[in-house]
Structures are given as C-alpha cells and as structure tokens.
Amino acid sequence: MLPQRVARLRRLALIGLAGGLAVAMSACASERGSGGGANDTFVFGAAGAPKNFDPIFNDDGESFRPARQMFDTLVTYKPGTTELEGGLATAWTPSSDGKSWTFTLRQGVKFHDGTPFNAAAVCFNFDRWYNMKGAAAQSQMIYYGDVFEGFAKNEGDASGQPVYKSCEAKDDHTAVINLNKAKGAFPDAFGLTSLSISSPDALKKYNADNVTQSGESFAYPAYATDHPTGTGPFKFDSFDKTNNTITLVRNDDYWGPKAKVAKLIFKIIPDENARKQELAAGTIDGYDFPSPADYSSLESSGNKVLIRPAFNILYLGINQKNNPKLADVRVRQAIEYAINKEQLAKNKLPAGAYPQDQFLPNNVPGYTQAVEKHAYDVAKAKQLLADAGATGTTLNFYVPTEVTRPYMPNPVDIGAAVADDLKAAGFTVNVVQEPWNGGYKDDVQKAGKQDIHLLGWTGDYADAGNFIGTFFGRQKAEFGFNNPQIFDALSNADKQVDPGAKAKAYEQASVLISQYVPAVPLTSSPPAIVVKKNVNGLVASPLTDERFYTVSKG
The missing domain is CATH 3.40.190 (D-Maltodextrin-Binding Protein; domain 2)
Incomplete structure (x- = not known):
C-alpha cells in the first residue's frame, strides 16, 4: 500500500x-x-464449523482453515503452489535407505504459551501421535493413519504395521524421525496440517489426549476446544x-x-x-x-x-457390501457408462472443470492415458445391466446437504444430474439427502449405509498416494470391497522413493483401479475464493x- x-x-x-x-x-x-x-x-465467511482445533483429530478443510493460521508444520508449501519450502525446519535430509529423516530446526521460535520450540518438542508430538490409544486413536486420526499406517498399540479399526519407529533429539535444533520402512509420501507428507506441532506444555496442561466416545460421537478435551497452542502467526x-x-x-x-x-x-x-x-x-x-x-x-x-488451480477429484462412491448387484463389475461399469461427465463438468462445475477417467488430477505424477475408459454411452450401460441381470437395480444414493466443497459447489444439483443419468440407463434411484455435519460422512465412510454416494478430495500435496492411496489402499467401509491386487500395487508404489519409479508404479495402480471400478471418478475443477476489492x-x-x-x- x-x-x-x-x-x-x-x-x-x-x-x-x-x-x-x-x-x-x-x-x-x-x-x-x-x-x-x-x-x-x-x-x-467460512462454509462450516470446525470439529475442534487440535489438528491431529481433524480431516476436513473447515477445521484445517483456522488451524493453519495457528500452527506450523516442519515443512510447508510455497504460497500458490504444491512445492515444498521450509516451515519449522529449514532443511531436511533422508538417509540413503529412506528410513530416517534429519530435520534442521528453525531457531528462536516460541509457542504461543511462551515455551521454546525445539527438537524435544518435535519428538514429543511424534511420540504423542504414535502412542495414541482408545477413543483418541479412533477419533478422526485419518491422516495419521493413512501416512503412518498404525499405532504403538493398534485398537479398533487400526490394524497396520506402524511406519513410525522413533524420534531422536540430537540437540535443540536437530530432530531425527526414524521409520520402520521407507515411504514415498515423504517429505511432502510432513507438511500435512494434521501433523502440526503443538506445545508439549499445553498438551499436558489441558489433557489433550483425553478424548471420550459415546456411540459414534467423540468429546474433546480443553486443549482441542479452548487452548490450541502452536507457533503460527495467529x-x-x-x-x-x-x-x-x-x-x-x-x-x-x-x-x-x-x-x-x-x-x-x-x-x-x-x-x-x-x-x-x-x-x-x-x-x-x-x-x-x-x-x-x-x-x-x-x-x-x-x-x-x-x-x-484444479487439484481435486469429485467421485461417485460405490459400496459393494450393501448391494450384491454392485459386486458385479459389469454393473459398476454400467454406472460409469451411464454418467455424462462432460455435461456435468460444463453445467454444474466452474469454468475450467474437466471430466475425469481416473482418480488423479492431470498435474500429479502417476496420471496416465493407459487407464481403461468408460466414456458416456447409455446403450452400453443398458446392455451391461441386461447381461448382468440387473436392469432396474435400486440404488440408495446418498447426497450431502448444507455444504459446499472445492470439488462439489452444489451437491444437491450435482446429485440430481447424476441420478437422472442413472435412471435413463435403467437403474432405479432412491436419493437420500443428509446434512454434511449431520451424519453424512459417518454414514457413508464409517457405517457404509449407502449403495452409492457423492464425495471427493482436494489433494494435500502432489503425490498420487494422497489420492488413490487414500481412497483404495486398504479395505474401507465406504467402498466395501477387498482386492489384494490393488492393495498390493498401491503399497508397492508407496514404497518407491525414486520419483520416476514411483510415478510408474502409481500409473500401474491407476490402470488396475480403472479396470475394477471400485468407484466412478467424475470431475476435477478449479474452485474460487472471493474477497472485497480493498483486500x-x-x-x-x-x-x-x-x-x-x-x-x-x-
């Protein structure tokens, strides 16, 4: 000015x-x-309320938005890009086998409570996440679970072998994160908002891990509701x-x-x-x-x-567990053939949106033209349904309300367009609308009540595993299928440290996914943000x- x-x-x-x-x-x-x-x-003007303010217990943009202003991560992303730059760390170096990462930490940093940020604080946070148990470990620790795959003591849905091994504070300004295996998501994943660094003193003072559960609901302690304490600019x-x-x-x-x-x-x-x-x-x-x-x-x-820039995926989820007809790949293919993605992108999404034939934006390594394509073809959809003896199959179609997402500006309108396409191809569609914060995500992602549903994803960093690995890397109630070939392909890709080998492995996984059709990729689109002229x-x-x-x- x-x-x-x-x-x-x-x-x-x-x-x-x-x-x-x-x-x-x-x-x-x-x-x-x-x-x-x-x-x-x-x-x-925020589109929704946060669940709480402790980053580790969150997985949605409206919770992360205020958290990003209050907390810092070891690495972060250059403004307006997906490129890495220093956050609380000024440098980061992997070992030759990719099983340890050494961070040189920024000096002179304090938490909001006045306590110093140092290597001991980094290790306290990583050890805290690893040792989560009970309700705390089950409470929306989705990002930690996806990246680190397991806890010191797995309980409930957590069953993987932990990637995290230990953290060493070599001195005040050097922290070493040791892993049980190399993981291609690093170092980018160290910038996840969920992995923000909190004040150890505040975590202890406000009993941060004292999460309680009642049915499908969780209650959070004072740290998460009233005393979030990071190192951020606010x-x-x-x-x-x-x-x-x-x-x-x-x-x-x-x-x-x-x-x-x-x-x-x-x-x-x-x-x-x-x-x-x-x-x-x-x-x-x-x-x-x-x-x-x-x-x-x-x-x-x-x-x-x-x-x-477009960096998201809108998809139509398919839950094979609920409806035996959906276990037939011909029926799943028929669903994809039935949807006019081109018109959906043109009429219901922002200018610049494009139809998708895979679960990666076209600017992420691993995107490939080799996927099996099921372009809009109503006659083909009808024939596949007839061949499968599934003409008239009823689909309970869950659609969220009271929400606007980057990939889904108006879910009710988008859902109506998809439902009309499916009906035209011979399906019977029963649309079930639920508020986004009124049970929708729990019903489709945890309980798996739906046959099909609308959902999507905005990438957290430029790695294919953050998309298809998050969606299909293991059995999930949302999709209700078990395909070891896909799981193994994604696990293999996630182990690759070399960028070229990793991209190739994810391309192969994308082809397998396109053939199996566990869900239908719909569109990628460029969402906007608006401010007054004096901002x-x-x-x-x-x-x-x-x-x-x-x-x-x-």
Whole structure:
C-alpha cells in the first residue's frame, strides 16, 4: 500500500513533504493493526464449523482453515503452489535407505504459551501421535493413519504395521524421525496440517489426549476446544458458538513476517447464498467457494475472484457390501457408462472443470492415458445391466446437504444430474439427502449405509498416494470391497522413493483401479475464493491452504 499512497501524495503539490510522509506512515500503521480501526480486522465467511482445533483429530478443510493460521508444520508449501519450502525446519535430509529423516530446526521460535520450540518438542508430538490409544486413536486420526499406517498399540479399526519407529533429539535444533520402512509420501507428507506441532506444555496442561466416545460421537478435551497452542502467526482467542464466530489474534512474537491485521475472524455461514449476501452487505471481507454462476456478478461489483488451480477429484462412491448387484463389475461399469461427465463438468462445475477417467488430477505424477475408459454411452450401460441381470437395480444414493466443497459447489444439483443419468440407463434411484455435519460422512465412510454416494478430495500435496492411496489402499467401509491386487500395487508404489519409479508404479495402480471400478471418478475443477476489492495479499492455493497473515485491508 505504501508505494501507491506515496505516489498519490507526490501528485498533491500543495501538501508538504513531511505531512505527506506522516499520512503514508499512519495509513500503513493502521493496516498493521496499531490503529484499532476497521482495517485491523479481517472477517472471513467460512462454509462450516470446525470439529475442534487440535489438528491431529481433524480431516476436513473447515477445521484445517483456522488451524493453519495457528500452527506450523516442519515443512510447508510455497504460497500458490504444491512445492515444498521450509516451515519449522529449514532443511531436511533422508538417509540413503529412506528410513530416517534429519530435520534442521528453525531457531528462536516460541509457542504461543511462551515455551521454546525445539527438537524435544518435535519428538514429543511424534511420540504423542504414535502412542495414541482408545477413543483418541479412533477419533478422526485419518491422516495419521493413512501416512503412518498404525499405532504403538493398534485398537479398533487400526490394524497396520506402524511406519513410525522413533524420534531422536540430537540437540535443540536437530530432530531425527526414524521409520520402520521407507515411504514415498515423504517429505511432502510432513507438511500435512494434521501433523502440526503443538506445545508439549499445553498438551499436558489441558489433557489433550483425553478424548471420550459415546456411540459414534467423540468429546474433546480443553486443549482441542479452548487452548490450541502452536507457533503460527495467529493465536486462539475464542469460539463464540452462539454467534458462530472464531476469533484469532495476531502473534506478535511470530518467527516469520507478522500478520498485517490484528484480528482474524471466521464467521461460519454454511449457506453459499448467505455468504454472498454478507459480502455485499460488508459484514464479511471474503468467503470461500462462491457459486460459479456468481463469478461475473461478484467481479462486476468490484470484488476479486481468485481462481485456484484444479487439484481435486469429485467421485461417485460405490459400496459393494450393501448391494450384491454392485459386486458385479459389469454393473459398476454400467454406472460409469451411464454418467455424462462432460455435461456435468460444463453445467454444474466452474469454468475450467474437466471430466475425469481416473482418480488423479492431470498435474500429479502417476496420471496416465493407459487407464481403461468408460466414456458416456447409455446403450452400453443398458446392455451391461441386461447381461448382468440387473436392469432396474435400486440404488440408495446418498447426497450431502448444507455444504459446499472445492470439488462439489452444489451437491444437491450435482446429485440430481447424476441420478437422472442413472435412471435413463435403467437403474432405479432412491436419493437420500443428509446434512454434511449431520451424519453424512459417518454414514457413508464409517457405517457404509449407502449403495452409492457423492464425495471427493482436494489433494494435500502432489503425490498420487494422497489420492488413490487414500481412497483404495486398504479395505474401507465406504467402498466395501477387498482386492489384494490393488492393495498390493498401491503399497508397492508407496514404497518407491525414486520419483520416476514411483510415478510408474502409481500409473500401474491407476490402470488396475480403472479396470475394477471400485468407484466412478467424475470431475476435477478449479474452485474460487472471493474477497472485497480493498483486500490485498491473499494468495489462492491449489491445496486450499490459504494463509491469512499476508492479508491487508486498504
């Protein structure tokens, strides 16, 4: 803002030099938060409420959004890209066999409670995750489970051999993570928000692992609800559930560039149209996932619509366990042939969306043209159903409501279009709508109540395993199938440290998946984020990994 303001002042010849500089300096001071005005606060319209604020217990974007402002990870991603850069670590080096990683840690960093960040704190966090048990280990530790595959003591659904072995604090600024086997997801996976580093003192003080379970519900301790303590550019202030607002304040002791606003507020507004109205009314400064149909009107009103690169997958899940007909690959193929993905991308997704024939965006190593393709062909779908004796098969189709996701701007409309296509091919479709935060994800991913369902994924980093490995790397209630050939192919790919060998292995796995059709890839699309015209500095991320400390208001 300073160069623009100074340029204007220079054009005002009647204003003295000293007066001009004073005006410019005071304006910038206001933007940095010392003036106490409206420009000190950035209010963002969030699409949903977080489950809690302890990153390890979360797996969704609306929980990660505030967490990313309060916590740091060992490595992170360059703004606007999927490329790695230093976070709490300034350097990271693997051993020759890929079974250990040595991190050189940033010096002079403190947690929000004033305690020092050091190698002992890193090891405390990694040991904490590894030793989780009981309800805590079962409570949404999806990312940890996918990356590290098991715990010191596996319970419930956890059954894998742990990848993590130990952590050594060589000195205050050197931490070594030892693994039981090499894993191709590293080092990128060390940047997962779930693997954010918390203050050991705060974790102990607020009994962070005391998670309790009642049926399918979990209750979280004070650390997760009221005292999240990281090293990030913002600190937790409050979560007002009456007014649906989360308030963070600037961390003046942050090790990096200080936040340009003194206060960051997330206002939870689940309805996209309501978010748009609040932006127009000036009660929020920006919001996520504007409707593609509104891009032009938002821009003509003077707002900035920032388009992210496409880095996601929308898919139609198929649960083979519920319906015997779905165990027949011909029926699953018929489902894919029945769906007009081209029209879906054109009519229901943002400009730039494209139909998918595999479960990887086309900019991720492992994407391949060799997959078996089942392009839109209603006659072929009908014939396959007839051959399988499955014409008229009823599908209970679960569709989420009260949610907007990067890959799914309007799930009800998308679900209606898919249902119409399936009916035209000879299926009987029973649409079941459920609120996203009202049981939908539990019903489809844990209980497996559905025959088919809408869901998707935004990549956390540029690794094929973060997509197809997450979806199909092991038996899951969501899909209800057991295919050791696919599981083994994905496990083999995940072991590859050499980038070329890893890409080749994932290409082979993608071909197997396309032949088996455990689910139907639908589209990849570029979601947007919108801010008012006076908001500067926000960098749209393909990972939806926006950091708000760079934001200023002028």
